[in-house]
Amino acid sequence: MLILECPYCGVHAEETELHGGGEAHLKRFGPGSSDDDFHDYLFMRENPRGVHLERWRHVNGCGKWFHAARCTQTLEVFATYSAQTTEPPQEVKDKISAKRPGWSWREFKG
Amino acid sequence: MSNAVSVLNGASFSGLVKVADSGLGGMITLRGDHASATLQAVVKSVTGAEVPAIRKITFGAAGAVAWMTPDELLLLVDYAEVDAVVAKLSEALAGEHHLAVNVSDARACFSVEGEAASEVIAKVAPVDLAPGKFVAGDFRRTRFSQIAAAFWLDEAGVYHVVCFRSVGEYMFNLLKTAAHPQSKVGVYA
Numbered sequence: 428m429l430i431l432e433c434p435y436c437g438v439h440a441e442e443t444e445l446h447g448g449g450e451a452h453l454k455r456f457g458p459g460s461s462d463d464d465f466h467d468y469l470f471m472r473e474n475p476r477g478v479h480l481e482r483w484r485h486v487n488g489c490g491k492w493f494h495a496a497r498c499t500q501t502l503e504v505f506a507t508y509s510a511q512t513t514e515p516p517q518e519v520k521d522k523i524s525a526k527r528p529g530w531s532w533r534e535f536k537g
Numbered sequence: 538m539s540n541a542v543s544v545l546n547g548a549s550f551s552g553l554v555k556v557a558d559s560g561l562g563g564m565i566t567l568r569g570d571h572a573s574a575t576l577q578a579v580v581k582s583v584t585g586a587e588v589p590a591i592r593k594i595t596f597g598a599a600g601a602v603a604w605m606t607p608d609e610l611l612l613l614v615d616y617a618e619v620d621a622v623v624a625k626l627s628e629a630l631a632g633e634h635h636l637a638v639n640v641s642d643a644r645a646c647f648s649v650e651g652e653a654a655s656e657v658i659a660k661v662a663p664v665d666l667a668p669g670k671f672v673a674g675d676f677r678r679t680r681f682s683q684i685a686a687a688f689w690l691d692e693a694g695v696y697h698v699v700c701f702r703s704v705g706e707y708m709f710n711l712l713k714t715a716a717h718p719q720s721k722v723g724v725y726a
């Protein structure tokens with residue numbers, strides 16, 4: 428079972444209190460962008476075995492969106508962090524690096 | 538004027554615990570800055586209670602205040618006083634970014650009372666209710682089986698459960714089932 432600590436209300440919420448919101452830190456390509464960029468924004472998602480950055484919502488709880496860094500292979504959670512960021516904070520990257528040296532995910536790495 | 542009644546009009550059930558519709562209660566959603574001195578003062582003046590710490594509920598002479606999110610409180614006041622309280626909140630907070638709205642008729646409230654109350658709630662909500670883990674004055678938003686809910690524990694050891702009125706009957710039936718006389722687990726005994 429996946430348990431994530433909501434960074435807004437501090438609850439250690441098990442998965443049934445949460446709703447997955449897909450990949451984290453997507454950059455939107457809207458009107459005026461190239462067809463390729465728009466296509467990739469709409470359809471191309473990371474599907475790693477290992478370190479993954481995701482959006483989650485504490486839907487049966489405080490209702491807030493937040494981010495989680497976890498391992499898809501072991502369900503180990505490295506950190507949860509604020510939704511008000513476009514990239515993982517350094518302390519989150521450090522926590523991932525401590526457990527998965529040499530990790531990378533899209534443009535981010537340890 | 539219509540005759541306002543709560544979702545199950547005071548229905549109750551006795552099994553492992555007593556489950557009862559709490560009747561009409563005034564509820565106000567108040568969004569704003571918890572740290573604002575103006576907000577703290579007006580909340581205190583209308584309820585007698587302090588702005589609660591994270592995941593807590595505080596009580597005063599005229600009501601209670603529950604922590605909903607980092608920017609939202611739930612005020613519990615007398616049903617007949619709600620509109621007057623909302624008016625006071627709106628007036629006091631006019632200069633600040635805020636929202637105060639009467640949600641009394643959108644909600645249902647139940648009490649769960651008895652020695653097995655923690656067990657009954659733990660059967661349907663993913664919350665650790667082992668002795669000492671959830672104490673008087675704690676407030677938790679979660680789900681009760683398939684519906685969103687919130688609950689708190691008062692000084693008398695009674696749990697109070699809040700949900701949307703539209704699912705009030707589901708909640709009552711759920712709690713009745715969890716409190717069926719022959720369904721004792723004894724996990725916290």
Ligand SMILES: [Zn+2]
Nearest residue numbers: 433436485489
């Ligand atoms: Zn939360």
